[in-house]
Amino acid sequence: MPYLQESLPSRLLLLIGLCCASAVCRAEPFEVFLQRHCVRCHGPETQEGDLRIDRLSREFNAGVDTHQWAEALEKVNSGEMPPKEEPQPTQDEIATFVANLDARLQDGRASRMAARPAVAHYRLSRKEYQNTVYDLLGVRYDPTEPGQLNEDTLWHGFERIGSQLSLSPSHIDRYYRAADIVLSRAFPAAQPEPRHVRKTAAELRYGGGKNQQEALDRFGIQRPLRYLLFPGRVQSALSPHWFGKTGAEHSGLYKVRLQASGIRPPGGQPAHLSIGKQTSEETVDAIVEFDVTAPEDHPQVYEFEVFLEMPVNLHFCVVATDVVDRRAGAAFRNALASRGGHIFTHSSETLLLNPNAPQMFDDQGNGIFSTVILDWIQWEGPLVSEAEQSRRNGVIPPDDATPEMVAEHLGRFAERAWRRPVMKDELENYLQSYHEQREAGESPAEAFRVAMHGVLTSRNLIYLVEGDPAAREYLTDWELASRLSYFLFSSMPDDPLFAATKAGNLDGEGLESEVDRMLTDRRVDRFIDDFSRQWLQLHRVGMFPPDKTLYPDYDDWLEASMRAEPVEYFREVFTKNLPLDELLDSDWTMGNVRLCDFYGLPEPSTSGFQRVSLNPDDHRGGLLTMGAVLGLTSDGTRHRPVHRGVWLSEVILNRTPPPPPANVDPIEPVPPEGTKVTIRQRIDAHAKNPSCAACHRNLDPLGLAFDHYDAIGQWRTRERVPTGMGEDPLVDASGVMPDGRPFSDAVEFKRLLIEDRDKVARAFIEHLCTYALRRVLTVDDQDDLKLIEEEAKRRGYRVKDIVRAVALSQLMRKR
Incomplete structure (x- = not known):
């Protein structure tokens, strides 16, 4: 019946609804609300944002369109939809619709939970593989060198999303080559003298x-x-x-x-x-x-x-x-x-x-x-440090080892490499390779290296394997240990985490103790580096090198400093457990000599990054006014307010805008005989296109708020317009938020974001969970996300506490 309803005209649908059985009658307010307040802009005649409400599946158990329904729920519940210029529903109508849609989503979520696949595989990223072989054998290996591991596929900056990290034949060949290199460095035929x-x-x-x-x-x-x-x-x-x-x-x-x-x-x-x-x-x-x-x-x-x-x-x-x-x-x-x-x-x-x-x-x-x-x-x-050598000591059995001793050594190595207990029958093929090599005349050490090569190229090392053939909702302790370790250390579990897992202490106070220990371990710097770099999409810094004639002060040192500034800033916020508000605005930043010279700040007395105090006249504070953030959304010649708005929407609010309509005319430069106008004025004209207006209404204010900053993040009061007649126009960084709140510049805009700290915190939590779980979140995760959000809010939205809440959440334990 639902499919029949979707294919009928809306008037006929309404007539059928008035006459049908009681179950369909109960759904009538839901469909009536959609007809009155949604289909006008998202129906057969108009499809703003490429969305047709009338064609979204009503089969919530299938989960086909749950993301769009969840977004509709959020927009209606927040008052963002219907738009202010459209007829407005009453509060009772909104409450009824929201309750009805939420119930449908929850019922569909429960149904799909039982149908989840039994096994999930998440391939390690290049960086995680590099850290893993180092922590396993103390071997330094660079997977980014030419001819080594393939570059990871990115999803919105994240390089560890399981659905993106496939394994092709070329990958397999490179993993075999990497294992050869790792073993030759760990156990060289002759150790080169320093x-x-x-x-x-x-x-x-x-x-x-x-x-x-x-x-x-x-x-x-x-x-x-x-x-x-x-x-x-x-x-x-x-x-x-x-x-x-x-x-x-x-x-x-x-x-x-x-x-x-x-x-x-x-x-x-x-x-x-x-x-x-x-x-x-x-x-x-x-x-x-x-x-x-x-x-x-x-x-x-x-x-x-x-x-x-x-x-x-x-x-x-x-x-x-x-x-x-x-x-x-x-x-x-x-x-x-x-x-x-x-x-x-x-x-x-x-x-x-x-x-x-x-x-x-x-x-x-x-x-x-x-x-x-x-x-x-x-x-x-x-x-080779003592700590690195200690990871290799005792791995290879002595030359006179019995077959039982060889099996024991290989079992210990595989358990650490695969991050879980290993059954004897799992090692049969590798031990068979060992014995075949011995029969062929190889030395015991070389034969054992062949067996270890098999362990290192097994899917059990290359992948995080979560689940087993019997469907279950939660991870085992060993799976949880790996998920925690690759979340906070970007690597395999360390010895204390292995010991806690073996002892069955990854529950209750034992889990809290391990998470608290890991959050103070030096290896948490890997999380700081990797998460901040991926979350903020810093791989885009320098993607479009600035024009040297327009920006002669830009050099490689400045670019490297810009790329490092957000990471060092996040490190300071995390280490000192500062509130999330500090990521949006602050009276300090982390700077080195080059950045301070660029920003016009007092220079640090020594080399490297240090905490630097800011005044209002410095026009800095928080992530949003850093050169890296402002530059990665530019094209090398000019700033791009719309791209800045898209970045802020994705990274700070975790809302990915729809792609622009096809064949939209680009923003043309000012002709030589024309009057100089700002990019803002040209965007305003461009946004009058009905196909563009809906998205620009939400995105433009987010980017225009930072129009006082040029393509490399320098402060200016006039926009440099290279063509046209007249003087360069004054910058106008004012705007109106999608909910109607006005702002005059970036300072007021950041204050409005801080007023929305619940939304910003929710988005930050979602990014953390995406990073930790290695997958895109779904509507099925909403209840667990809400619990994390409540715990984070109770602790004042402090950044390390938020990370801790994610690590201890039920969501981290679920498959």
């Missing part, structure tokens, strides 16, 4: 410096030769031949130490040094980067640990917008870089050594460019 290489400035810059030292001796200069690293050209930092013959077996952790100081021009940027693989004549893909703020007379020793896939060539790159080639060109750079040309020991000595040399300093000794002065650099590695 090597130590030190290069002085004379060796790096002057080929030993014999001739240059003779020149210094003639002048009577006692200072040692030093190496000028300047913007606009990369210079060698590591060549693999320094270590002799190197290959993949020498890949691993290396310690780099260098002594350096910086030259900063008056009013310019401090020197920023990057070390990485060369990507162009002027840039590198940095693996280490830092500010060099030590003065020339008091150089500082900097020390870092980096993972290197050997053999590799690395280069220095000084990042600054005051690059040399803008002043003097290639001849100038070549003269500075040539081995026999420019000799340098100290800024006060340069003219004495060579009056015709390129000038790096003015007549008062001030630097003309942001420059790094390098005294020496040393590399040591590959290094």
